[in-house]
Amino acid sequence: MLKTARMNLRLFYDGAMLSYMALFRWLQPMTYLASMVFAPLTYMLFFVFLGRFATGEDNASFYVIGNSIQMAASSGIYGVTMSITGDRWDGTLPYLFGAPANRLVIFVGRAFMHVINGYISVLLGFFWGITLLGLDLSQTNIGAMALTILVTSISTAGLGLLLGCLSLMTRNVMFVNNTVFFMLLLFSGANIDITTFPAWMQSISYALPLTRAIVAARQIVAGADLSQVANLLGTELLYGAIYIVLGYSLFTWFEKQAKQRGTLEAV
Amino acid sequence: MNLSKLPAHWRTIRISFEMQLRQNFSDPFIIFAIIVQPMIIATLALWMLQDQVDQFAIFVIVGSGMTGLWSSLLFISGNAITGERWVGTLEGLVASPTPMPVIVLGKNLANVFQSLSSMLASYALVALLFGLSIEIQQPLLFAVSILFAMLAFVTFGLIMASLFIINPAVQNWQNGLEFPVYILGGFLFPIALLPGWTTPFSYLLAPYWAARALQAASVGAGTFEEMALNWGMMLFFSIIYIITSRSLFLFVLRKARVDATLGMQ
Numbered sequence: 425m426l427k428t429a430r431m432n433l434r435l436f437y438d439g440a441m442l443s444y445m446a447l448f449r450w451l452q453p454m455t456y457l458a459s460m461v462f463a464p465l466t467y468m469l470f471f472v473f474l475g476r477f478a479t480g481e482d483n484a485s486f487y488v489i490g491n492s493i494q495m496a497a498s499s500g501i502y503g504v505t506m507s508i509t510g511d512r513w514d515g516t517l518p519y520l521f522g523a524p525a526n527r528l529v530i531f532v533g534r535a536f537m538h539v540i541n542g543y544i545s546v547l548l549g550f551f552w553g554i555t556l557l558g559l560d561l562s563q564t565n566i567g568a569m570a571l572t573i574l575v576t577s578i579s580t581a582g583l584g585l586l587l588g589c590l591s592l593m594t595r596n597v598m599f600v601n602n603t604v605f606f607m608l609l610l611f612s613g614a615n616i617d618i619t620t621f622p623a624w625m626q627s628i629s630y631a632l633p634l635t636r637a638i639v640a641a642r643q644i645v646a647g648a649d650l651s652q653v654a655n656l657l658g659t660e661l662l663y664g665a666i667y668i669v670l671g672y673s674l675f676t677w678f679e680k681q682a683k684q685r686g687t688l689e690a691v
Numbered sequence: 692m693n694l695s696k697l698p699a700h701w702r703t704i705r706i707s708f709e710m711q712l713r714q715n716f717s718d719p720f721i722i723f724a725i726i727v728q729p730m731i732i733a734t735l736a737l738w739m740l741q742d743q744v745d746q747f748a749i750f751v752i753v754g755s756g757m758t759g760l761w762s763s764l765l766f767i768s769g770n771a772i773t774g775e776r777w778v779g780t781l782e783g784l785v786a787s788p789t790p791m792p793v794i795v796l797g798k799n800l801a802n803v804f805q806s807l808s809s810m811l812a813s814y815a816l817v818a819l820l821f822g823l824s825i826e827i828q829q830p831l832l833f834a835v836s837i838l839f840a841m842l843a844f845v846t847f848g849l850i851m852a853s854l855f856i857i858n859p860a861v862q863n864w865q866n867g868l869e870f871p872v873y874i875l876g877g878f879l880f881p882i883a884l885l886p887g888w889t890t891p892f893s894y895l896l897a898p899y900w901a902a903r904a905l906q907a908a909s910v911g912a913g914t915f916e917e918m919a920l921n922w923g924m925m926l927f928f929s930i931i932y933i934i935t936s937r938s939l940f941l942f943v944l945r946k947a948r949v950d951a952t953l954g955m956q
Binding site: 458459462466470471474475479596598603606609615616 | 719720722723727728731732734735736738739740741743860863864866867869870871873874879880881884885
């Protein structure tokens with residue numbers, strides 16, 4: 425029992441580290457900075473300035489907070505998906521399916537480093553918000569905000585795991601990723617107060633990760649403490665778990681289909 | 692490439708144009724960049740504008756269309772030569788008697804032409820989702836501005852395609868170059884909102900002058916002075932881009948023949 429647990433822990437750690445290193449093996453430090461630091465900053469600036477133009481200077485913090493939290497989705501969606509689909513493109517999928525290793529450990533391990541990455545991305549977002557866009561965090565409960573960022577990173581990585589499995593069935597992984605990322609910009613409330621949406625759009629918003637975390641983050645910046653946002657964070661975490669379960673179910677189904685049909689690639 | 696000999700290559704340009712257009716229509720990434728992304732950005736902008744939608748709808752249509760044009764230029768035209776390297780056809784193209792810039796020109800024309808559909812998509816979205824009836828106030832000036840914008844974008848594409856193949860490190864910044872031009876180009880908000888020190892950077896970008904011309908013509912603010920300035924700047928930058936790209940292409944070809952590393956990245 426203990427031996428199995430130790431082995432799974434090692435598998436989790438090695439899988440997480442190696443898949444992350446493999447994903448970024450082609451990146452020079454400058455490229456990493458361009459993709460992980462500069463590009464997200466420019467997204468944020470664009471939407472903050474657009475928001476200021478549309479609704480006025482006083483609302484800047486609404487967009488800064490929303491887009492900072494949204495940065496977790498960049499790692500959660502693109503990073504996790506590429507980690508999962510990397511096995512397909514690099515030809516390691518047959519070995520993975522042939523190995524006796526615990527599938528859940530392998531599967532969740534793919535997301536681990538991207539949760540950390542997502543966390544750092546959100547922190548960077550807040551850093552840019554404070555230094556460049558005048559975000560005021562004087563009323564903010566730092567512990568509650570730290571937990572909110574962690575929950576957001578986990579929930580968006582959950583969505584990434586589900587999308588990663590979908591990417592095993594399509595060649596158009598970037599189309600799916602890009603569309604979901606931009607739909608999140610629209611529906612998550614990062615840039616629009618979702619109470620202005622009609623009911624059917626609000627239903628979509630509340631079925632997605634990020635939405636509740638963004639609401640919670642705005643409340644925390646306005647002075648709320650952890651107990652006031654605990655429900656929001658709990659539900660956000662629950663949605664992250666649902667996405668992970670859905671993704672894992674799809675992953676095991678995909679493995680079963682692949683073995684039955686003798687086709688390790690669905691397309 | 693000698694510009695006076697360009698008409699002699701019309702057939703190559705036409706075939707290159709057609710091939711590129713066919714390839715683009717079958718590439719979901721390109722469909723995303725020129726149709727889906729501009730439509731989502733337009734929806735976001737219109738929703739953010741709330742009760743000012745009537746006032747700014749045409750501004751958003753033109754601006755989101757410009758985002759599609761720029762993304763297409765950056766990701767598709769920018770990869771016009773690199774893409775040939777990826778599929779192993781670059782050596783053949785370089786060795787063929789047709790000048791390579793002619794082929795890239797045909798490809799860029801197709802990309803820019805196709806990406807004009809971004810504006811049509813945004814227009815359809817505004818009409819269907821928001822139920823607004825939008826008219827371009829000065830259609831003739833708008834049409835002429837489109838032609839100047841196409842010239843500026845196609846020639847800018849020549850620079851990017853050659854730069855990306857010369858130095859892959861520049862291409863590594865591709866993702867990071869998308870939104871800065873949306874911002875500095877004033878596509879969806881006036882550049883007056885930005886800090887003053889960024890204004891000269893906007894003036895150095897042909898997309899800024901293109902957006903300014905199209906937006907002025909669409910809202911009926913296209914005075915003679917305004918349009919002459921915008922068109923003049925686009926023409927000026929196009930000439931600069933042509934001259935610069937000529938040197939860059941010569942460098943690419945010389946390097947390919949001397950170093951023999953054309954297929955390597």
